[in-house]
Amino acid sequence: xxxxxxxxxxxxxxxxxxxxxxxxxxxxxxxxxxxxxxxxxxxxxxxxxxxxxxxxxxxxxxxxxxxxxxxxxxxxxxxxxxxxxxxxxxxxxxxxxxxxxxxxxxxxxxxxxxxxxxxxxxxxxxxxxxxxxxxxxxxxxxxxxxxxxxxxxxxxxxxxxxxxxxxxxxxxxxxxxxxxxxxxxxxxxxxxxxxxxxxxxxxxxxxxxxxxxxxxxxxxxxxxxxxxxxxxxxxxxxxxxxxxxxxxxxxxxxxxxxxxxxxxxxxxxxxxxxxxxxxxxxxxxxxxxxxxxxxxxxxxxxxxxxxxxxxxxxxxxxxxxxxxxxxxxxxxxxxxxxxxxxxxxxxxxxxxxxxxxxxxxxxxxxxxxxxxxxxxxxxxxxxxxxxxxxxxxxxxxxxxxxxxxxxxxxxxxxxxxxxxxxxxxxxxxxxxxxxxxxxxxxxxxxxxxxxxxxxxxxxxxxxxxxxxxxxxxxxxxxxxxxxxxxxxxxxxxxxxxxxxxxxxxxxxxxxxxxxxxxxxxxxxxxxx
Amino acid sequence: xxxxxxxxxxxxxxxxxxxxxxxxxxxxxxxxxxxxxxxxxxxxxxxxxxxxxxxxxxxxxxxxxxxxxxxxxxxxxxxxxxxxxxxxxxxxxxxxxxxxxxxxxxxxxxxxxxxxxxxxxxxxxxxxxxxxxxxxxxxxxxxxxxxxxxxxxxxxxxxxxxxxxxxxxxxxxxxxxxxxxxxxxxxxxxxxxxxxxxxxxxxxxxxxxxxxxxxxxxxxxxxxxxxxxxxxxxxxxxxxxxxxxxxxxxxxxxxxxxxxxxxxxxxxxxxxxxxxxxxxxxxxxxxxxxxxxxxxxxxxxxxxxxxxxxxxxxxxxxxxxxxxxxxxxxxxxxxxxxxxxxx
Ligand SMILES: Cc1cc2nc3c(=O)[nH]c(=O)nc-3n(C[C@H](O)[C@H](O)[C@H](O)COP(=O)(O)OP(=O)(O)OC[C@H]3O[C@@H](n4cnc5c(N)ncnc54)[C@H](O)[C@@H]3O)c2cc1C
Ligand code: SF4
Ligand code: SF4
Numbered sequence: 001x002x003x004x005x006x007x008x009x010x011x012x013x014x015x016x017x018x019x020x021x022x023x024x025x026x027x028x029x030x031x032x033x034x035x036x037x038x039x040x041x042x043x044x045x046x047x048x049x050x051x052x053x054x055x056x057x058x059x060x061x062x063x064x065x066x067x068x069x070x071x072x073x074x075x076x077x078x079x080x081x082x083x084x085x086x087x088x089x090x091x092x093x094x095x096x097x098x099x100x101x102x103x104x105x106x107x108x109x110x111x112x113x114x115x116x117x118x119x120x121x122x123x124x125x126x127x128x129x130x131x132x133x134x135x136x137x138x139x140x141x142x143x144x145x146x147x148x149x150x151x152x153x154x155x156x157x158x159x160x161x162x163x164x165x166x167x168x169x170x171x172x173x174x175x176x177x178x179x180x181x182x183x184x185x186x187x188x189x190x191x192x193x194x195x196x197x198x199x200x201x202x203x204x205x206x207x208x209x210x211x212x213x214x215x216x217x218x219x220x221x222x223x224x225x226x227x228x229x230x231x232x233x234x235x236x237x238x239x240x241x242x243x244x245x246x247x248x249x250x251x252x253x254x255x256x257x258x259x260x261x262x263x264x265x266x267x268x269x270x271x272x273x274x275x276x277x278x279x280x281x282x283x284x285x286x287x288x289x290x291x292x293x294x295x296x297x298x299x300x301x302x303x304x305x306x307x308x309x310x311x312x313x314x315x316x317x318x319x320x321x322x323x324x325x326x327x328x329x330x331x332x333x334x335x336x337x338x339x340x341x342x343x344x345x346x347x348x349x350x351x352x353x354x355x356x357x358x359x360x361x362x363x364x365x366x367x368x369x370x371x372x373x374x375x376x377x378x379x380x381x382x383x384x385x386x387x388x389x390x391x392x393x394x395x396x397x398x399x400x401x402x403x404x405x406x407x408x409x410x411x412x413x414x415x416x417x418x419x420x421x422x423x424x425x426x427x428x429x430x431x432x433x434x435x436x437x438x439x440x441x442x443x444x445x446x447x448x449x450x451x452x453x454x455x456x457x458x459x460x461x462x463x464x465x466x467x468x469x470x471x472x473x474x475x476x477x478x479x480x481x482x483x484x485x486x487x488x489x490x491x492x493x494x495x496x497x498x499x500x501x502x503x504x505x506x507x508x509x510x511x512x513x514x515x516x517x518x519x520x521x522x523x524x525x526x527x528x
Numbered sequence: 529x530x531x532x533x534x535x536x537x538x539x540x541x542x543x544x545x546x547x548x549x550x551x552x553x554x555x556x557x558x559x560x561x562x563x564x565x566x567x568x569x570x571x572x573x574x575x576x577x578x579x580x581x582x583x584x585x586x587x588x589x590x591x592x593x594x595x596x597x598x599x600x601x602x603x604x605x606x607x608x609x610x611x612x613x614x615x616x617x618x619x620x621x622x623x624x625x626x627x628x629x630x631x632x633x634x635x636x637x638x639x640x641x642x643x644x645x646x647x648x649x650x651x652x653x654x655x656x657x658x659x660x661x662x663x664x665x666x667x668x669x670x671x672x673x674x675x676x677x678x679x680x681x682x683x684x685x686x687x688x689x690x691x692x693x694x695x696x697x698x699x700x701x702x703x704x705x706x707x708x709x710x711x712x713x714x715x716x717x718x719x720x721x722x723x724x725x726x727x728x729x730x731x732x733x734x735x736x737x738x739x740x741x742x743x744x745x746x747x748x749x750x751x752x753x754x755x756x757x758x759x760x761x762x763x764x765x766x767x768x769x770x771x772x773x774x775x776x777x778x779x780x781x782x783x784x785x786x787x788x789x790x791x792x793x794x795x796x797x798x799x800x801x802x803x804x805x806x807x808x809x810x811x812x813x814x815x816x817x818x819x820x821x822x823x824x825x826x827x828x829x830x831x832x833x834x835x836x837x838x839x840x841x842x843x844x845x846x847x848x849x850x851x852x853x854x855x856x857x858x859x860x861x862x863x864x865x866x867x868x869x870x871x
Contacts, residue, residue: 064566068585071578072571077548084578090564116550135553136563155563159554163787167823180550362773362789371787378551378788381603387547 040081041525044110044128049086052107059099063087073114073131079388080465081122086129090136091155094218094244102216108519113238115155115185120391121488123526134184140164150250154184154243171253173199179377184243188236190440190487192451194286197277197425203234204429210245214517235439237489238523240516254302255368261320263295267402272318273297274398277425277448281314287423290350354383386458390468392475393453395440396484401450407478408454415471416456423452438501438509442485489527542611545604546573552598557796558591561815567591569598569608582618589615590799594688594717596762597790616690622803625691628682633697638704641674646705648676650714652834663852666741684718712737716759733760735832738851739775747854750780753826757833758791784820792820794836814843
């Protein structure tokens with residue numbers, strides 16, 4: 001186990017030197033008392049900044065130090081961690097990124113990489129140093145419609161990639177449902193979609209990457225070429241290099257045939273979801289809860305054949321109701337429980353607001369959904385987005401999933417009046433086991449991992465940062481207790497690393513990180 | 529409780545509400561050209577949230593083309609165009625514009641048009657008298673139509689700069705329009721404002737007025753690229769997204785719409801370029817027009833807005849026509865005239 005280097009912090013307090021993962025402070029069976037890292041880590045106070053800025057400007061790099069440039073990156077989608085970089089660089093080319101990292105390494109200046117900035121634990125917030133905005137590298141470089149691959153710059157948003165692919169009747173395989181996550185950011189953390197139970201996570205689509213290492217070397221890597229770098233960068237939370245280009249698998253575009261089934265029990269819905277996934281019964285599947293007693297299983301298909309096969313073989317085995325059947329059931333339920341009218345009203349409101357949004361006529365043609373990512377993503381931002389978002393998650397093996405979700409759901413109930421859970425399966429690729437090490441994919445998962453995001457509806461109410469953080473920690477504690485993993489790291493999550501992955505794995509990765517990034521400059525607030 | 533206001537921009541919502549979701553970037557022509565977050569609504573809102581003032585972000589504020597594409601996609605329903613205009617009001621105003629408006633005010637009052645419908649065609653269409661005459665003839669089929677004497681081009685520019693329009697000048701412009709029941713406006717920004725100035729009149733864009741005519745609809749084909757004028761479209765997005773979806777279903781033509789059904793502007797001139805203070809080349813380098821055309825198998829470009837012609841002519845050899853020119857297609861005109869009514 002590495003020995004933590006302790007030195008006085010800027011305010012005279014003691015801070016842990018970046019690049020150190022301290023020993024776990026608590027007994028193995030205790031959850032209370034896991035050392036909570038500050039949400040805003042101590043700010044890097046700028047030694048060598050002037051020399052560094054002179055050096056990078058001498059290379060023609062546009063380093064912006066105005067408040068207007070830096071403020072755009074002062075927080076991430078979570079909105080709980082805030083920090084300002086000393087300067088911002090918009091990534092414009094691989095060579096420019098390499099020059100920047102070489103100078104950062106030489107002058108020991110931290111570099112925080114930001115794609116879409118949709119992290120929620122402050123991973124893309126720079127607490128001093130340079131903020132590298134990857135969205136400046138957003139060009140699609142080549143589309144091979146025969147080989148079904150695309151080569152793209154890694155700062156591109158998945159939605160912008162989809163716009164270009166659709167002009168050739170192609171589509172990406174799977175991507176987060178939010179439109180503004182970037183390819184590079186997603187390959188580094190995972191990426192789940194409602195087709196991940198079939199196609200795997202977004203990171204599994206990557207065939208090859210161009211990476212700038214923390215020391216400024218430009219390296220092309222894949223499973224067969226510089227494989228170790230590829231394995232560490234994929235699902236590597238930006239610790240081992242900046243992804244500047246990616247070759248991804250793509251597919252022919254198809255509109256979607258959607259079906260929604262409604263459940264009163266979360267456990268039953270999860271069992272049915274897993275039944276569908278195990279049997280490859282649908283092309284898309286996922287769960288979205290509206291309330292504990294109103295759970296929506298979404299099932300969709302790329303073709304009429306697949307839809308017909310589902311109807312013939314699997315529909316009858318699902319225990320969920322159609323919209324009308326469920327509506328009648330709910331009516332009976334609340335007629336017998338008039339004291340729960342508030343709940344019934346909320347459900348009705350939700351139905352009135354959300355459902356039309358999922359069926360907007362301009363995105364539907366002949367009963368099929370034409371632009372699924374647009375429909376779902378716009379709804380996500382409209383109904384769940386706000387200046388603060390807390391979305392803690394748990395990723396477990398299939399066997400542990402029901403218990404993990406039910407425990408997480410109980411935590412949500414304790415903290416918030418209304419919340420939503422989003423659950424999907426993630427098909428694992430046996431040949432990618434090396435990619436999954438120390439990632440969001442739990443080590444004990446076989447065949448599929450399952451992910452659940454717990455998303456309170458903040459509805460404009462003011463919650464203190466401590467309150468939100470306590471909520472997140474209670475969810476994360478479940479993961480430690482059950483041997484799960486997480487999609488999000490950074491911020492408070494740093495304290496969990498050893499408990500989650502164990503000393504042997506963490507120390508091995510730490511040694512690799514130290515070798516790859518001697519000054520420990522790259523994304524230093526995420527894991528190491 | 530979350531409101532279900534369907535992405536209607538709310539003037540009372542300003543930069544403070546910006547969540548940083550970034551959806552506005554996906555549709556912003558300035559972002560497409562620069563990939564510089566600071567030049568987007570997100571960049572402006574975040575800068576203001578962290579203490580910047582209008583002067584700190586002046587370049588960003590002036591780079592906005594007011595295409596309004598960002599408004600319908602903003603999940604927080606922030607009035608983003610108004611936000612930009614409000615910031616422009618705090619910046620030094622372009623010189624010469626007040627004088628231009630005074631000059632217009634001094635013109636003798638225009639006569640009241642006899643017709644109940646008035647067309648305000650804008651400068652670019654006036655410069656094409658043949659096309660303008662066709663537009664007039666087409667629109668006159670549904671009732672008597674007068675051509676406005678005053679295009680309000682100076683007012684449109686002032687609005688664009690966030691400058692106050694002197695009362696007398698506005699009155700000179702509005703007075704001849706007050707009795708009109710229907711006003712057809714080519715300039716999208718003028719249209720947006722005219723809805724507030726003339727709340728009782730039916731105000732429609734030239735594009736919608738022409739494309740609603742059977743003659744024009746019939747002349748549209750599956751190999752046409754139909755270019756919607758973005759400002760008018762985004763200002764009335766919830767209604768018009770359905771209107772154009774219907775037109776697509778009826779005609780089979782392709783639109784300059786992205787996957788979110790937002791109109792991609794054909795050109796993106798900045799404010800200083802519009803005032804002739806900067807060369808247009810940087811602002812309209814064909815990026816937008818090329819992006820609209822990319823991967824699209826079309827044989828003709830049909831415009832709602834004459835200003836877009838230059839952008840397409842500079843990047844493609846395809847024929848570029850105005851909607852009004854479609855009336856010359858085929859020999860159906862006489863037959864169709866009996867059927868012409870507004871959709
Ligand atoms: C409203 C909302 C909805 C979401 N929905 C989903 C969903 O449906 N599915 C899902 O999987 N996730 C979802 N997420 C999580 C989020 O989409 C993912 O974290 C996302 O994939 C991150 O992409 P990004 O571009 O925003 O990455 P960022 O947040 O910018 O970065 C993520 C990490 O990668 C690093 N990084 C960024 N770019 C690079 C690069 N080019 N090279 C190396 N490192 C880099 C950053 O430093 C950071 O540590 C959601 C988040 C929000 C806020
Ligand atoms: S109005 Fe147009 S140019 Fe201005 S910020 Fe919005 S999308 Fe960009
Ligand atoms: S779309 Fe609206 S809320 Fe989202 S970043 Fe842009 S201005 Fe902010």
